[in-house]
Amino acid sequence: MNNLIQSTMEFVRSELENEGSGHDWWHIFRVTKTARRIAEKEGADLLICTMAALLHDLADEKLNETEEAGVKRVTDWLDQIKVTGNQREQILTIIQSISFKGGHGPTLNSLEAKVVQDADRLDAIGAIGIARCFTYAGSKGNIIHDPETIPREGMSLEEYRKRDGTAINHFYEKLLRLKDLMKTNTGYEMAKQRHQFMEHYLEEFFDEWSSIK
Numbered sequence: 001m002n003n004l005i006q007s008t009m010e011f012v013r014s015e016l017e018n019e020g021s022g023h024d025w026w027h028i029f030r031v032t033k034t035a036r037r038i039a040e041k042e043g044a045d046l047l048i049c050t051m052a053a054l055l056h057d058l059a060d061e062k063l064n065e066t067e068e069a070g071v072k073r074v075t076d077w078l079d080q081i082k083v084t085g086n087q088r089e090q091i092l093t094i095i096q097s098i099s100f101k102g103g104h105g106p107t108l109n110s111l112e113a114k115v116v117q118d119a120d121r122l123d124a125i126g127a128i129g130i131a132r133c134f135t136y137a138g139s140k141g142n143i144i145h146d147p148e149t150i151p152r153e154g155m156s157l158e159e160y161r162k163r164d165g166t167a168i169n170h171f172y173e174k175l176l177r178l179k180d181l182m183k184t185n186t187g188y189e190m191a192k193q194r195h196q197f198m199e200h201y202l203e204e205f206f207d208e209w210s211s212i213k
């Protein structure tokens, strides 16, 4: 394996080994593998996609005190290894555009950015996505489900979605929307089955819930 990739894997693994909100090393591992698979199918630059996938969550706002601190974690690493100035910029642009949810990151325009974002989003859906959703909610002290947040008659979807908090709510707020937000055909094809599984899971969940009287 390429030395750059090998040493970056070891670095990220040591940084995120014990992360407890679903952004642990195995999330990074899955996203990297998926990004490589999509990159090969879509004809994207494999090294850039791999490096950006490996580093994508180190700069995440949720895992750092400030955005600047997160970016510094990545730039410090990129300064230590042998990437060209051009590769450094490409990797950083991808990470910044997918990490910052506030909309002030650069827009996602390169094929490589689309590939890494699709891979990251695929890990948020399906059976693994369901596991991560509950892990994240638990790590924040949120509960599984509150039946009083089910959309009530007369309540708009918009109003319902604003009621943040439970893990189940997060499916409606975000996870069920991800399939249609896929940016590559390969990502979209992979998302279909995972999406279907989440819908089935929610059906079962609500069936069980309503059978409890």
Ligand code: ADP
Pocket: 021, 022, 023, 057, 060, 062, 098, 120, 121, 123, 124, 129, 132, 133, 134, 136, 137, 165, 166, 167, 170, 175
């Ligand atoms: P990523 O870090 O992979 O770019 P996010 O930071 O949005 O994506 O989410 C990381 C994981 O945490 C996802 O699996 C997502 O479902 C979960 N997550 C994020 N916010 C919530 C929430 N409010 N409730 C439950 N799970 C959440």
Ligand code: NI
Pocket: 023, 027, 031, 056, 057, 120
């Ligand atoms: Ni991620």
